[in-house]
Amino acid sequence: MTEPRSRGGWxxxxxxxxxxxxxGLWLLLLFIVPLGAMLVMSLETCSPAxxxxxMTWHWGELPSVVxxxxxxxxxxxxxxxxxxxxxxxxxxxxxxxIAFHGGRRKNFFxxxxxxxxxxxxxxxxxxxxxxxxxxxVVLHTLKNFHLLPHGFHVLGTGxxxxxxxxxNYLPFTAxxxxxxxxxxxxxxxxxxxxxxxxxxxxxxxxxxxxxxxxIFAAFLLTFIPAFGDYVNQEILGGTANTMVGTVVQxxxxxxxxxxxxxxxxxxxxxxSLVGIFLYARLLGSRTIEQYL
Numbered sequence: 001m002t003e004p005r006s007r008g009g010w011x012x013x014x015x016x017x018x019x020x021x022x023x024g025l026w027l028l029l030l031f032i033v034p035l036g037a038m039l040v041m042s043l044e045t046c047s048p049a050x051x052x053x054x055m056t057w058h059w060g061e062l063p064s065v066v067x068x069x070x071x072x073x074x075x076x077x078x079x080x081x082x083x084x085x086x087x088x089x090x091x092x093x094x095x096x097x098i099a100f101h102g103g104r105r106k107n108f109f110x111x112x113x114x115x116x117x118x119x120x121x122x123x124x125x126x127x128x129x130x131x132x133x134x135x136x137v138v139l140h141t142l143k144n145f146h147l148l149p150h151g152f153h154v155l156g157t158g159x160x161x162x163x164x165x166x167x168n169y170l171p172f173t174a175x176x177x178x179x180x181x182x183x184x185x186x187x188x189x190x191x192x193x194x195x196x197x198x199x200x201x202x203x204x205x206x207x208x209x210x211x212x213x214x215i216f217a218a219f220l221l222t223f224i225p226a227f228g229d230y231v232n233q234e235i236l237g238g239t240a241n242t243m244v245g246t247v248v249q250x251x252x253x254x255x256x257x258x259x260x261x262x263x264x265x266x267x268x269x270x271x272s273l274v275g276i277f278l279y280a281r282l283l284g285s286r287t288i289e290q291y292l
Contacts, residue, residue: 035269041262065263069247076243079158079233080226083165087173087222088215090166095174096207099181110178117171125235128164129155132236156238164232172221180214181207216279224272244268 042062044055066073098109116124130136132154142148154160184207192202230245237243244264251261 038262038265041258042266044259044262062263062266065260066267069244069264072242072244072247075158075241076227076245079162079165079241079243080223080229082162083169083226084173084219084222086162086166087170088177088218091170091174091177091218095177095181099178099184100186110175113174114171117168121168122231124168125164125231128167129235132160132163155236156240158237158241160236161233161241161243164236165226165229168229168232169222169226172225173218176214176218176221177211180211180217184210216282220275220279224275227271228268 040055094113098106098113102109131138133139134153134155139148139152139154143150143152154163188210189202189206192206197205228245228248230243230249233241233243233246248261248264248268251257251264
């Protein structure tokens with residue numbers, strides 16, 4: 001009788017590991033291994049003529065790429081921060097209305113929010129290019145009504161890049177905000193009103209503090225991919241306003257400088273990890289699991 005019990009005990013102990021094995025293998029093959037290969041490549045020295053790379057353990061490449069592409073890093077930071085702030089301002093009222101006033105149609109409104117983003121990222125950006133073009137429906141109409149000068153243009157400017165980033169990454173902001181607002185117990189807000197709190201005080205002292213974890217998660221989920229984006233800059237920004245993501249693309253595909261591209265990618269990864277570490281430090285790792 002002792003042997004079956006021991007086998008059952010081992011089975012219960014191994015069950016969680018066996019169930020997580022498929023996801024673990026998927027994560028290992030498609031995330032850990034490519035990430036490790038990129039980090040190893042960042043320590044190599046490559047020949048642009050032949051594309052051959054030799055391991056030299058050249059750690060100095062990491063700080064040198066930061067100083068070399070300092071302008072691109074700053075441009076990426078400004079564009080990503082502006083797009084993230086714009087998404088927060090736009091998404092918060094939408095998420096607030098769906099969470100507190102959506103009623104039984106919350107899922108429908110969320111679906112309507114996400115339907116445009118079922119289309120390819122590239123196609124959405126190209127359509128945004130047509131919208132912002134000089135002969136597009138917006139600028140052409142405003143120019144015909146003499147509300148804008150005929151020489152006014154948006155494409156090829158930082159505003160166009162920020163607008164494209166804000167549009168393409170809007171769901172990354174709206175969904176964490178909605179989850180944070182949906183978790184708020186409405187009875188807490190009613191208790192505040194019973195204590196003679198105004199609508200403004202109830203929002204500032206009850207809703208907003210309880211939404212802070214969702215705001216931080218939305219900021220990270222939007223800022224990090226926007227910081228490394230290159231599609232919006234290539235299509236909407238033209239040759240000016242180069243972002244660091246475009247530099248990474250050119251290093252790999254044009255210059256064949258795999259070590260330089262991997263070094264830039266490693267720096268972007270480090271910036272992302274710093275943001276996630278600060279988030280976990282301030283709000284706790286369990287809070288990350290609720291919104292990511």
